[in-house]
Amino acid sequence: MQFQLPLIYPYSFELTTKRLRTFEKTSFVADGDKLSRTMHGSRGPLLCTVEPLAGENALRVEIEGALAEGEAEEIKRKVARMFSTQVDLTPFYEQMREHPVLAPVIAEREGLHFVLEPSLYECVVKTIIGQQLHVSFAATLIQRFQELAGSKAVFRGREWVLFPTPEQVARLKYEELQALQFNRRKAEYIIDFSRKVVNGELSLEALWSLSDEEVLHTLLPIRGIGRWTVECVLLFGLGRPDLLPAADIGLRNTLKRVYGLDHQPGEEEVRQWGESWAPYRSYVTFYLWDSLDNVK
DNA sequence: GGCCAGGCTAGCA
DNA sequence: TGCTAGCATGGC
Numbered sequence: 250m251q252f253q254l255p256l257i258y259p260y261s262f263e264l265t266t267k268r269l270r271t272f273e274k275t276s277f278v279a280d281g282d283k284l285s286r287t288m289h290g291s292r293g294p295l296l297c298t299v300e301p302l303a304g305e306n307a308l309r310v311e312i313e314g315a316l317a318e319g320e321a322e323e324i325k326r327k328v329a330r331m332f333s334t335q336v337d338l339t340p341f342y343e344q345m346r347e348h349p350v351l352a353p354v355i356a357e358r359e360g361l362h363f364v365l366e367p368s369l370y371e372c373v374v375k376t377i378i379g380q381q382l383h384v385s386f387a388a389t390l391i392q393r394f395q396e397l398a399g400s401k402a403v404f405r406g407r408e409w410v411l412f413p414t415p416e417q418v419a420r421l422k423y424e425e426l427q428a429l430q431f432n433r434r435k436a437e438y439i440i441d442f443s444r445k446v447v448n449g450e451l452s453l454e455a456l457w458s459l460s461d462e463e464v465l466h467t468l469l470p471i472r473g474i475g476r477w478t479v480e481c482v483l484l485f486g487l488g489r490p491d492l493l494p495a496a497d498i499g500l501r502n503t504l505k506r507v508y509g510l511d512h513q514p515g516e517e518e519v520r521q522w523g524e525s526w527a528p529y530r531s532y533v534t535f536y537l538w539d540s541l542d543n544v545k
Numbered sequence: 546g547g548c549c550a551g552g553c554t555a556g557c558a
Numbered sequence: 559t560g561c562t563a564g565c566a567t568g569g570c
Binding site: 262340377379380381382383386387432435437472473474476477494496497498499500501502503538541 | 549550551552553554
């Protein structure tokens with residue numbers, strides 16, 4: 250199946266997918282302009298390939314694999330959501346255009362959009378793995394985790410790994426993740442979380458209809474999930490526009506640099522600044538993170 | 546070699 | 559209620 254997804258200008262495919270080609274390359278495989286990744290379809294593995302359509306202000310999408318009756322529309326919606334094709338950044342840019350400090354940081358990244366994970370489960374697990382680790386080491390762990398627990402599928406004559414399902418992870422033993430250099434507690438967090446999803450104690454699909462606050466209250470009691478993790482899930486899983494992970498060390502380091510401070514700002518300080526960024530705090534956070542990536 | 550990473554929990558005051 | 563050691567490893 251092939252289809253096109255119209256984009257809302259401004260949209261830069263290059264800026265938007267840059268992080269997928271660098272330290273998030275565990276999800277997507279790049280081939281020139283094209284990016285491919287596997288997804289779970291209702292009838293088995295799918296391969297989704299996305300590329301910009303020159304001069305058309307649209308994405309060209311190809312889906313390989315068996316689709317069920319009526320599944321095509323669902324996949325189109327999912328890919329559109331993943332690549333934020335229907336998000337209009339114009340009001341965000343207008344609000345921030347006069348900002349004394351952030352205006353240039355934002356202007357340099359005109360057209361940068363979120364790329365969301367295809368499933369909330371994948372988002373939560375990757376975020377837990379990434380807690381307080383170097384991004385590059387987290388990527389290594391995610392890779393090993395996928396190889397260990399995920400299914401394989403063959404497309405175009407090569408083997409692709411799928412992100413593990415909750416069922417596959419629920420069957421693992423803690424020791425199997427420890428052998429991949431997960432620490433004991435992180436192994437427990439991930440496997441125990443997966444078991445909650447499998448036994449129905451937690452419905453991730455239900456999160457879509459909840460407010461940010463309600464999502465926070467739903468996920469926070471789960472062991473291994475703190476405020477930062479929920480905020481990342483709201484951002485990168487649900488695509489909510491007004492989140493501020495004020496405790497994030499990367500964000501605080503970036504603010505120190507961008508604002509030219511002599512100290513690393515505390516959580517409260519970050520929240521106070523963030524008030525003037527509402528209702529687009531997620532975008533400011535994301536743009537600042539992007540500027541952090543470029544400094545390293 | 547030491548300290549810190551895009552945190553979180555358990556244990557202690 | 560608030561603070562801190564410990565976690566498992568890589569990078570600087």
